[in-house]
Amino acid sequence: MNEKLLRILPNVQKPARYVGGEYKEIIKDKKEVDLRVAFCFPDTYEIGMSNLGMRILYAIMNQMPGVWCERVFAPWGDMEEAMTEHGLPLYGLESGDPLTDFDMIAFTIGYEMSYTNVLNMLRLGNIPLHARDRKGLNQMVFAGGACMYNPEPLADFFDFFCIGEGEEMTPEILELYRKAKKEQWSKEAFLKEVAHIEGVYVPSFYEHVYKEDGRLQEIKIAEGAPERITKRIIQNLDSAHYPTDMIVPNLEIVHDRANLEVMRGCIRGCRFCQAGFTYRPVRPRSPETLLQQAIDSLESSGCHEITLSSLSTSDYRELPKLAEEMLDYCTPRKINLSLPSLRADNFSRELMLKLQQVRKSGLTFAPEAGTQRLRDAINKNVTEEEILETCRIAFEGGWNNVKLYFMLGLPTETDEDVLGIAELVYKILKTWRAHASNKKRGCRIHVATAYFVPKPFTPFQWEKQISPEEYIRRQRLLKENMPSKSIEYNWHAADVSRLEAVLARGDRRLGKLLENVLAKGERLDAWDEYFNYQLWLDAFADCGIDPNFYTVRGYEEEELLPWALISDGVQEAYLKAERKRAYASQTTPDCRTQCSACGANCLLKGGKCDG
Amino acid sequence: MDRILFEKTGKAVWMSHLDTMRLMQRAFRRAGVLLHHSQGYTPHAYVSMPLPLSVGTESLCEILEYELDSKLPISPEQLNKVMPQGIRVLRVYDSPIKTKYLTMLQAELTLYYDRGVPEGTAERITELFAAPEIKVVKRTKRGPEETDIKPLVYSASLVQKEDRILMDCMVSAQNPPLNPLLLVQAIESLLPQCKPDHATCRRIEVYDDKGNPFR
Numbered sequence: 001m002n003e004k005l006l007r008i009l010p011n012v013q014k015p016a017r018y019v020g021g022e023y024k025e026i027i028k029d030k031k032e033v034d035l036r037v038a039f040c041f042p043d044t045y046e047i048g049m050s051n052l053g054m055r056i057l058y059a060i061m062n063q064m065p066g067v068w069c070e071r072v073f074a075p076w077g078d079m080e081e082a083m084t085e086h087g088l089p090l091y092g093l094e095s096g097d098p099l100t101d102f103d104m105i106a107f108t109i110g111y112e113m114s115y116t117n118v119l120n121m122l123r124l125g126n127i128p129l130h131a132r133d134r135k136g137l138n139q140m141v142f143a144g145g146a147c148m149y150n151p152e153p154l155a156d157f158f159d160f161f162c163i164g165e166g167e168e169m170t171p172e173i174l175e176l177y178r179k180a181k182k183e184q185w186s187k188e189a190f191l192k193e194v195a196h197i198e199g200v201y202v203p204s205f206y207e208h209v210y211k212e213d214g215r216l217q218e219i220k221i222a223e224g225a226p227e228r229i230t231k232r233i234i235q236n237l238d239s240a241h242y243p244t245d246m247i248v249p250n251l252e253i254v255h256d257r258a259n260l261e262v263m264r265g266c267i268r269g270c271r272f273c274q275a276g277f278t279y280r281p282v283r284p285r286s287p288e289t290l291l292q293q294a295i296d297s298l299e300s301s302g303c304h305e306i307t308l309s310s311l312s313t314s315d316y317r318e319l320p321k322l323a324e325e326m327l328d329y330c331t332p333r334k335i336n337l338s339l340p341s342l343r344a345d346n347f348s349r350e351l352m353l354k355l356q357q358v359r360k361s362g363l364t365f366a367p368e369a370g371t372q373r374l375r376d377a378i379n380k381n382v383t384e385e386e387i388l389e390t391c392r393i394a395f396e397g398g399w400n401n402v403k404l405y406f407m408l409g410l411p412t413e414t415d416e417d418v419l420g421i422a423e424l425v426y427k428i429l430k431t432w433r434a435h436a437s438n439k440k441r442g443c444r445i446h447v448a449t450a451y452f453v454p455k456p457f458t459p460f461q462w463e464k465q466i467s468p469e470e471y472i473r474r475q476r477l478l479k480e481n482m483p484s485k486s487i488e489y490n491w492h493a494a495d496v497s498r499l500e501a502v503l504a505r506g507d508r509r510l511g512k513l514l515e516n517v518l519a520k521g522e523r524l525d526a527w528d529e530y531f532n533y534q535l536w537l538d539a540f541a542d543c544g545i546d547p548n549f550y551t552v553r554g555y556e557e558e559e560l561l562p563w564a565l566i567s568d569g570v571q572e573a574y575l576k577a578e579r580k581r582a583y584a585s586q587t588t589p590d591c592r593t594q595c596s597a598c599g600a601n602c603l604l605k606g607g608k609c610d611g
Numbered sequence: 612m613d614r615i616l617f618e619k620t621g622k623a624v625w626m627s628h629l630d631t632m633r634l635m636q637r638a639f640r641r642a643g644v645l646l647h648h649s650q651g652y653t654p655h656a657y658v659s660m661p662l663p664l665s666v667g668t669e670s671l672c673e674i675l676e677y678e679l680d681s682k683l684p685i686s687p688e689q690l691n692k693v694m695p696q697g698i699r700v701l702r703v704y705d706s707p708i709k710t711k712y713l714t715m716l717q718a719e720l721t722l723y724y725d726r727g728v729p730e731g732t733a734e735r736i737t738e739l740f741a742a743p744e745i746k747v748v749k750r751t752k753r754g755p756e757e758t759d760i761k762p763l764v765y766s767a768s769l770v771q772k773e774d775r776i777l778m779d780c781m782v783s784a785q786n787p788p789l790n791p792l793l794l795v796q797a798i799e800s801l802l803p804q805c806k807p808d809h810a811t812c813r814r815i816e817v818y819d820d821k822g823n824p825f826r
């Protein structure tokens with residue numbers, strides 16, 4: 001191991017996250033490798049190693065002969081300081097080699113507030129930040145991930161982006177790069193070619209021209225570049241590669257358990273949820289495949305806990321069968337099965353109560369809005385009756401904990417809706433009083449509210465975000481009206497959600513903002529310990545950028561949007577129609593009840609969704 | 612008592628005590644062995660290690676105790692196949708000796724001096740550990756406290772190499788235990804002119820009250 005690193009490690013928190021060497025880490029012989037990829041996750045090891053997408057792509061890249069993909073995570077503040085002091089550049093965990101030794105530098109980006117980490121990691125790796133300053137094929141920097149549907153704020157820094165699911169696209173890109181390297185193409189030639197791989201977006205081929213009022217006027221497309229970039233999807237999840245022999249971290253990570261993805265996409269169509277649209281169409285894995293994958297991953301990792309994950313696991317058609325079979329396997333082996341994101345319907349209710357997680361942490365609901373009217377407007381199809389009924393059963397069974405998640409600032413929200421949250425809480429409290437079988441320890445209700453962030457590719461992509469002052473007013477209103485002092489109420493800070501809104505719908509001009517705030521020392525924005533709002537405000541001022549332009553202004557439906565050339569398969573006309581229905585508080589049936597022709601089925605060969 | 616004897620070196624030394632226990636719980640599962648589990652809502656596998664090892668310290672003599680519901684043969688190879696880098700199981704065995712008899716720890720400290728070992732350093736350190744008391748400030752739950760570590764240091768001998776000093780020491784393992792790195796801390800605070808640029812520690816062997824290797 002690197003001598004400098006050995007000196008640093010005794011003095012930093014949780015050093016195990018900086019050395020690799022875990023069980024099932026992939027080590028290759030450099031002599032047999034002709035393409036090295038540094039796969040970066042712009043947050044800490046504990047968060048990144050919990051990311052299923054990263055683990056899948058790590059396996060897929062390393063499955064390719066001659067390719068060695070290593071992991072790189074963002075160092076915590078103490079480590080960054082020590083690395084800078086000792087002159088140790090950011091390195092791949094497997095080999096310990098600096099980023100500059102790699103051919104390609106890939107990022108998976110799932111959260112807007114990690115953008116500063118992205119730039120910081122390039123900086124710590126001595127990689128020129130701007131794509132135009134990186135000449136030649138070396139250190140080709142690209143990114144994919146859940147929030148790369150609007151990658152514009154990062155456009156200056158990346159050579160290209162991958163839109164959609166990476167399982168098939170990534171090997172195609174790597175093969176092309178390998179060919180380019182062998183035949184010594186220019187960077188320009190490679191980018192021209194890679195732009196024709198479906199799902200690849202090369203931002204330098206698109207020039208954004210702005211109007212005087214700051215809005216986007218035109219996107220000039222370079223000759224030969226695609227006019228539209230449509231996301232890639234995996235047609236059949238059963239045949240997609242799913243690694244069951246994954247790295248087992250040497251320290252505790254955020255999701256420290258085996259994880260199975262039961263399906264992609266969500267049938268629900270909640271109007272605020274970006275993933276609900278961008279992950280369409282709905283594609284399940286078969287229960288046979290899943291059971292086998294479950295057994296394989298549990299045996300390989302030695303985990304004593306497994307999760308079935310997806311955007312809405314209760315909507316997995318075969319959940320009863322799968323859950324039963326999994327419990328048959330897990331129970332005698334003392335393995336916990338956990339099912340996050342269950343809905344409050346009958347079957348899930350029973351299942352939820354059977355499972356470990358409820359016993360441990362209590363019930364969790366995300367009604368998102370306090371009144372039925374607003375829940376209809378956002379198409380969150382959960383009713384008060386369902387919530388109260390589930391609570392009743394749980395309270396009768398001896399449980400006393402309930403967690404509730406809401407958003408403030410949703411389109412059309414009024415004070416009545418805000419107060420509706422307090423009323424719902426009151427009804428839950430009453431239910432507890434009437435039905436709790438075990439009243440000794442009292443009823444614990446936790447309420448959390450988030451500040452609504454309008455996201456691209458949703459029916460609310462044109463909406464105004466309410467101002468921070470208004471958000472705080474609503475949050476206070478709610479606090480004052482909570483029915484009992486015993487209710488624990490937490491709210492998200494306005495600052496982070498405001499910045500998130502700026503970056504989510506941001507354009508290319510935000511590149512200089514990111515660079516500016518990075519230079520001021522900002523990074524690890526997702527962490528309270530490091531987030532410094534003032535630095536962001538200073539950076540806005542320095543760059544002459546008004547955050548309100550991206551938040552409270554809202555976007556016109558006729559306006560050319562920065563992400564206009566990118567498509568996730570869902571038609572814009574559909575989003576507009578959904579927005580109208582929201583204003584009329586009209587729900588849209590879920591995809592299983594009735595297909596509402598959003599357009600995403602066109603991505604499927606055969607054109608049929610499994611709604 | 613079912614035990615394993617294992618080494619923890621290289622990259623594995625950065626794993627904490629708790630992480631090492633978690634690793635072992637999983638490694639047994641990976642090797643196809645289901646450990647005895649506690650009852651209750653969140654059953655957990657019983658494993659324990661008598662001498663927690665601090666992060667960064669190597670060891671050639673770690674002991675882990677485990678429980679099975681029914682006896683079954685386990686081999687070191689079976690476990691080594693499923694271990695991360697730096698963990699190597701040396702023995703899997705059954706022992707009648709209770710861990711309270713684990714009394715002494717032999718450790719090797721390496722003090723690195725980037726500009727060569729300053730003259731007189733070895734002599735000064737030898738003198739320091741021959742003195743009747745060695746006071747160091749220990750971080751405790753109640754805040755920093757000054758204690759005399761001398762009664763817990765049974766022996767300490769030095770060998771000087773060009774840029775380093777190797778120190779072989781025998782210290783108390785339990786009741787109370789002494790982290791050998793406190794010897795380095797004593798040098799740093801009591802002999803500032805002999806402060807090394809870097810120091811590492813390795814557990815060599817553990818002994819029972821009669822001076823036999825503890826197993």
Ligand code: SF4
Pocket residue numbers: 267280281282591592594595596597598599600601609610611
């Ligand atoms: S095409 Fe129909 S079923 Fe498929 S995701 Fe769109 S609305 Fe749902």
